Amino acid sequence: MSAKLIATLLLVVAAGAVAAPKAGKPSAPGKYAKVNGLELYYELHGSGRPLILLHGGLGSSGIFGENLRALAKHRQVIAVDLQGHGRTADIDRPLSVELMADDIAALIKHLKLGRVDVMGYSLGGGVALQTAIRHPAVVNKVVAISAVIRRSAYHSEILEQQGQVNEGALEMMKQTPMYQSYVEIAPRPQDFGRLLAKIGEAMKQDFDFSKQVAQIQVPVLVMAADSDLFPPSHAVEVFGLLGGGKRDGGWDGSGRPKSALAILPGLTHYNIFADPRIVSTTLPFLDEAAR
Structure with missing residues (x-):
């Protein structure tokens, strides 16, 4: 099996979007929060209403690059490294979107943020949805990209x-x-093999969160590439579970659901996170008054 194939399976960032390593280990610009047995790493960027930003598998908060900086011009972005990723060391528990959602909810409470918007890509998108499912009291809106x-x-x-x-x-x-x-x-750089093993084990587990997603009460922006790891029809399915596509929106928009759907053309799972359209699509959704 080639390294290129493995990178495809792992739902990770495109190789060209990751910076080459520098000599020596750079100092961490962010902070650590002790939550659920983890030393959870996060960085604060910008100011304004808080937005939690979550990366994909095998990535870290740095993968969003210019998009993170663009979001931080409008929001206080809290960019998190999930369990076993980036600057957050692994602990003795499985990798699961449910447990990582618990971590995010604990971080929100640790920082005394109240209700916040949560935006995630791939693995992070699943964690964002689970945060709304498991901890609705701390979530205002969700943006789930390629999840x-x-x-x-x-x-x-x-x-x-x-x-x-x-x-x-x-x-x-x-x-x-x-x-x-x-x-x-x-x-702990030596833990990379352990991370591969845990992700591989997680990918073998069957799951279906349809019933739980249908119970989400907060607005969700469902976003996907038109050539993603799944057909666009799955994004439409998720949108439908959230109340979308049930009737005509009306000339004045009064029939629109509170959630939204965006299929971005000409993109794949491996470059959507770096495309500026995720920012230009996300910000109006987050800024719109709740319906």
Whole structure:
């Protein structure tokens, strides 16, 4: 199995979007919060209404690059490194979107933020949705980018390949920018193989959060690439569970649902997080008064 294939399976960032490592380990510009047994790393950018920003698998808060800076011109962005990723060291528990959602809710309470908007890509999008499901009292709005809510929604070739991900891929992954970026900032660089094993195990687990998503009460922006890891119809399905697409919106927009749907053209799972359209699509949704 090639390193390129592994990178595809892991739902991670495009190789070209990760900076090459620098000599020596850079100092951390952010802070740590002790939550749920984790030393959870986060950075504060900008000012204004708070927005939690969550990366994808094998990434870190730095993957958003210019988009993070663009969001920070309008919001106080709290960019988090999830369990076992970036500058947040792993602990002895599985990787799951539910447990990571609990971490985000604990961070929100730790920072005394009240109700906040939560925006996530891929793995982070799943965590954002779970935060709204499990901790509705701390969530105002959700932006879920390239996130699936049931395993069977992935394209068949992705499902077939997911079973090949394990710690044995470590040597191949050492040639990729994902590995190089990880060891540059991770508290324990030797844990990369462990992270691969945990992600591989998580990807083998079946899941279907349709019923839980249908119970979400806050507005959700469902966003996907038109050539994502799943067909656009899955994003439409999620939108429908949230009350979208049930009737005509009306000439004055009065029939619109409180949630929204955006399928961005000409993009894939591996470049949507870096496209400026995610910012230009997200900000009007977050700024709109609740319907």
